Amino acid sequence: MAEMTYRDALNRALDEEMKRDERVFLIGEEVGEYDGAYKVSRGLLAKYGPKRVRDTPISELGFTGLGVGAALAGLRPVVEWMTHNFALLALDQVVNNAAKMRQMSGGQLSVPIVFRGPNGPAEYLAAQHSQSFAAYWMHVPGLLVVAPATPADAYGLLKSAIRNDNPVVVLEAELMYSWKGEVPDQEFLIPIGKARVAREGSDLTLISFSKPVRLAEQAAEKLAEKGISAEVIDLRSLRPLDEETLAASVRKTHRAVVIDEAWPMASVGATVSHLIMSRCFDVLDAPVEFVSGEDVPMPYNHRLELAAQPSVEKVLKAAGRVLYREDLSNG
Amino acid sequence: MAEYIRMSALSPTMNEGRIASWKIAEGSTFSSGDVLCEVETDKASMDYEAPVSGVLLKILLPAGATAKVGEPIAIAGREGEDISVLTAPERASAETALQGASGAPAPQAAGPGKAEGNTASAELHELPAHASPGAVRASADGKARLSAGPIAPAGVPPSSPLARLRARERGIDLRLVRGSGPNGRIIERDVLDWTADTTDPARTAFSGATESPQAKAASMLEPPSRMRSIIARRLSDSFFSAPHFYLKKKIRAQALLDLRAYANKDRAEKLSFNAFLIKIAAMALARHPEINVFWRPDGVERRTSIDIGLAVALDDGLITPAVRQCDRKTVSEIDRELKVLIEKAKKGTLAPEEYEGAGFTITNLGSWGIDEFTAIINPPASAILAVGAIVREPMAEDNDHIAIASTITLTLGCDHRSIDGAMGAAFLADLAGLLEHPAAALV
Numbered sequence: 001m002a003e004m005t006y007r008d009a010l011n012r013a014l015d016e017e018m019k020r021d022e023r024v025f026l027i028g029e030e031v032g033e034y035d036g037a038y039k040v041s042r043g044l045l046a047k048y049g050p051k052r053v054r055d056t057p058i059s060e061l062g063f064t065g066l067g068v069g070a071a072l073a074g075l076r077p078v079v080e081w082m083t084h085n086f087a088l089l090a091l092d093q094v095v096n097n098a099a100k101m102r103q104m105s106g107g108q109l110s111v112p113i114v115f116r117g118p119n120g121p122a123e124y125l126a127a128q129h130s131q132s133f134a135a136y137w138m139h140v141p142g143l144l145v146v147a148p149a150t151p152a153d154a155y156g157l158l159k160s161a162i163r164n165d166n167p168v169v170v171l172e173a174e175l176m177y178s179w180k181g182e183v184p185d186q187e188f189l190i191p192i193g194k195a196r197v198a199r200e201g202s203d204l205t206l207i208s209f210s211k212p213v214r215l216a217e218q219a220a221e222k223l224a225e226k227g228i229s230a231e232v233i234d235l236r237s238l239r240p241l242d243e244e245t246l247a248a249s250v251r252k253t254h255r256a257v258v259i260d261e262a263w264p265m266a267s268v269g270a271t272v273s274h275l276i277m278s279r280c281f282d283v284l285d286a287p288v289e290f291v292s293g294e295d296v297p298m299p300y301n302h303r304l305e306l307a308a309q310p311s312v313e314k315v316l317k318a319a320g321r322v323l324y325r326e327d328l329s330n331g
Numbered sequence: 332m333a334e335y336i337r338m339s340a341l342s343p344t345m346n347e348g349r350i351a352s353w354k355i356a357e358g359s360t361f362s363s364g365d366v367l368c369e370v371e372t373d374k375a376s377m378d379y380e381a382p383v384s385g386v387l388l389k390i391l392l393p394a395g396a397t398a399k400v401g402e403p404i405a406i407a408g409r410e411g412e413d414i415s416v417l418t419a420p421e422r423a424s425a426e427t428a429l430q431g432a433s434g435a436p437a438p439q440a441a442g443p444g445k446a447e448g449n450t451a452s453a454e455l456h457e458l459p460a461h462a463s464p465g466a467v468r469a470s471a472d473g474k475a476r477l478s479a480g481p482i483a484p485a486g487v488p489p490s491s492p493l494a495r496l497r498a499r500e501r502g503i504d505l506r507l508v509r510g511s512g513p514n515g516r517i518i519e520r521d522v523l524d525w526t527a528d529t530t531d532p533a534r535t536a537f538s539g540a541t542e543s544p545q546a547k548a549a550s551m552l553e554p555p556s557r558m559r560s561i562i563a564r565r566l567s568d569s570f571f572s573a574p575h576f577y578l579k580k581k582i583r584a585q586a587l588l589d590l591r592a593y594a595n596k597d598r599a600e601k602l603s604f605n606a607f608l609i610k611i612a613a614m615a616l617a618r619h620p621e622i623n624v625f626w627r628p629d630g631v632e633r634r635t636s637i638d639i640g641l642a643v644a645l646d647d648g649l650i651t652p653a654v655r656q657c658d659r660k661t662v663s664e665i666d667r668e669l670k671v672l673i674e675k676a677k678k679g680t681l682a683p684e685e686y687e688g689a690g691f692t693i694t695n696l697g698s699w700g701i702d703e704f705t706a707i708i709n710p711p712a713s714a715i716l717a718v719g720a721i722v723r724e725p726m727a728e729d730n731d732h733i734a735i736a737s738t739i740t741l742t743l744g745c746d747h748r749s750i751d752g753a754m755g756a757a758f759l760a761d762l763a764g765l766l767e768h769p770a771a772a773l774v
Binding site for chain 2 (some may be wrong): 281282
C-alpha cells in the first residue's frame with residue numbers, strides 16, 4: 001500500500017481509465033500544456049496526446065457543452081472545471097442537457113460524462129472564488145454527485161464515475177489536493193451511493209462530506225479526550241444519498257451534528273438534517289445540530305474568512321448542545 | 332433569547348403557587364439547578380430550581396404573590412438583553428384575557444381534537460399575543476393556560492422523543508422527572524437517572540424538600556419488572572379484547588376426595604388435588620374439543636393435543652406451566668410432571684416450551700379459602716377454569732333432607748369469540764359430572 005496525495009490519486013485514476021478505455025478523454029482549461037491548474041492531469045498530455053487531453057479557451061459553457069455532445073455521440077469525457085465557481089457559467093449544459101437527455105429520450109440517449117474540479121472555500125480567495133456549490137448539483141434529478149474526502153476515495157470514486165453511464169459531478173477541494181493517505185496498490189472501485197463510517201462511536205454522530213470530514217474527525221478526537229464516543233460518517237456520495245447508513249448510526253447514537261461548509265439555506269446539510277429528523281424522530285434526544293458556513297459572502301479578511309467557516313470549536317459546541325453538556329457548548 | 336420563567340407544577344396536583352422568597356436577585360447570574368425561589372404550594376414549601384442557566388433579568392412576581400402554574404414569574408436571558416417584547420402591554424393584556432378565561436367554564440375548543448380529555452394537568456401551548464381566549468386549549472379542570480415564547484417547565488414538561496420512549500419503556504410518569512435540558516426539556520439522561528435514583532429521596536424529582544409529596548410519590552412508583560410488564564400486557568390484551576363470560580357450577584366433591592384418599596393411602600408422595608383436576612378436565616375436553624381452541628385473528632384453531640396450564644403464584648407474579656397430552660397420562664404421571672414444573676417455575680428456570688401453548692388453564696385459589704372467583708383467560712386459549720375451596724355446607728339431598736356435603740364452586744371463563752354460552756355450559760356440565768363421579772371417566 002502506498003501513501004499518495006489526493007492529487008496523485010486522481011491522476012492515477014484518470015491514467016488507468018484512459019488506458020482502459022480509449023473513449024475516455026480529458027477536456028478543460030490548462031489540463032494539457034500546463035499539466036493542470038492543480039497538477040491533477042500531470043503527464044497525461046505527454047502520455048495520451050492532444051486528441052485525448054484537450055486544452056480549451058476560457059469558455060465553461062462552450063467546453064462543457066462540447067463534452068455533453070461528445071458523450072451523447074458515444075465518447076466518455078471528463079470535463080475539468082478549474083473550480084466549481086466557474087462552473088456556474090456551464091449550469092445550463094449540466095442541468096438542462098446532461099441531466100435531462102436520458103429521461104427525455106425515453107432511455108435512447110445516455111450521457112456518460114464526468115464533471116470534476118475543486119469546490120468550496122480554500123484560502124484568501126474572497127467572495128467569488130470560495131463557494132461550495134454541492135447543493136446546486138445535488139438538487140438536480142438525473143445527476144450523480146460524489147464528494148471524496150480521502151485519496152483512496154478520490155481514486156475509487158473517480159474511476160466509478162468515469163465508468164458510470166450517467167453524468168457524475170465530482171466535488172474535490174483545492175486544499176485537499178496535497179492531503180496524503182493510504183491508497184491500495186491493487187486496482188479498486190468505490191461504489192457510488194455508499195457512505196463511509198470514518199470512525200465508530202456510540203454517543204453522537206458527526207456527519208459531513210468532502211473537506212470538513214477532517215474537521216469532524218478532529219472534533220471526534222477532542223471529544224474522545226473527554227470520554228465521549230463520536231461516530232463520524234463521511235457521506236462520500238450526495239446523490240444518491242446513503243440514508244440507511246445515516247439512519248442506522250443515529251438510531252444507535254440518538255444525537256447528530258451535521259457539518260457542511262456551504263451556506264446554511266437549502267444546503268446539503270439542511271437536507272441531511274431533515275432526513276434524520278424524519279427518519280429518526282422517535283429516538284432523538286436532541287434536535288439535530290447543523291454547523292454550516294456563515295450565511296454571508298466569504299469575507300476577504302483572513303480572520304473573518306476563517307470565522308465564516310465551520311471549525312473544530314464550532315463542532316464541539318454543537319456536540320455539547322446535542323449532548324446537553326454545557327461544559328462543551330460554553331467552552 | 333430572553334424568555335419567561337414560569338410557575339412550575341412542583342407536584343402533580345399543584346395548580347398555583349405563592350412565592351415565599353426569591354433566592355436570586357434581579358440582575359444576578361444563575362446556573363441550571365440553582366434555587367431561584369421558594370414556592371409555597373397547597374401542600375408544602377419547595378425550592379424552585381432553575382431549568383436553565385442565565386441572568387435573572389426581571390422578577391415579575393414579587394415575594395408573597397401567587398401565580399397559577401404556567402404563568403410567568405420572571406424573565407431570564409443574557410446580560411443586558413432587551414426584554415421589552417416580553418413586558419409589552421399587549422402581552423400583558425393577552426395574559427389578562429387569559430386569566431379572565433381561567434376558572435370560567437371551559438372555552439370552546441378551537442377545533443376537533445383540541446380539548447385535552449383526561450389529562451389532569453395543565454397543558455401549555457403557544458399563543459400569539461393577539462390571539463383571542465377562544466383559541467385556548469381547555470384542560471380537564473376547565474382552566475385555560477397560556478404560554479408564549481419557548482416552553483417553560485409546567486404541568487406537561489417539554490421532553491425529547493427519546494426521553495418519552497425511555498419513560499414509556501419504564502412506566503415512568505414524566506411529570507415527576509426534572510428536565511435538565513434547555514427550557515426544562517426532559518432528556519434521556521434525566522429519565523435514566525430518575526430510575527436509578529428512586530431509592531435516594533435527596534435526588535428525586537425535585538431536591539430540597541425531602542418530605543415533599545412528589546418525593547414520596549417518586550419513592551412509591553416502582554418501575555415494573557419484566558415479568559410484571561408481560562403480565563400487564565398479556566392480561567390487558569386478553570381482558571380488553573376477549574369478550575369474557577362466566578359460567579358457575581357448584582359440585583359435590585366427596586367422590587373425588589375419596590378417590591384421592593384411596594389413591595394416596597400407601598403413597599409416600601401424595602398425589603396433588605390439582606393433578607386429579609387436570610386429569611378429569613382433560614377427559615372432559617376430550618369429549619368437548621370445541622373448548623380446547625385458540626382464538627386467532629384469522630379463525631378458531633382446534634388443538635390436536637390436550638395441554639393444560641396450571642397457574643402458579645410466584646413472589647413477584649405468576650406463570651402457567653403446561654402439562655402436555657393430559658388425556659393420555661395417568662394422574663400420577665401428571666402429578667410427577669407438575670411437581671417438576673412448579674419447582675422450575677419457582678426457580679424461574681421454565682423454558683418457553685414448558686409454559687406456552689396450553690389450550691386450557693386451571694387456576695385454583697382453594698388453598699386460600701376463596702369460595703369462588705373469576706379468572707382472566709390466558710391467551711391464545713379460549714377458556715379458563717377457576718376452582719374455589721372445598722367447603723363443608725348444608726345441601727339438599729334427593730329425598731329433600733338436608734345434609735352436610737363437601738362442595739367446590741367452579742367458574743368457567745370463556746372467550747365469546749370462539750365459545751358460545753351453550754357450548755361452555757355443555758362442557759361445564761360434563762366436567763362437573765365427571766368430578767362428582769370420577770368413575771364415569773372410564774365409560
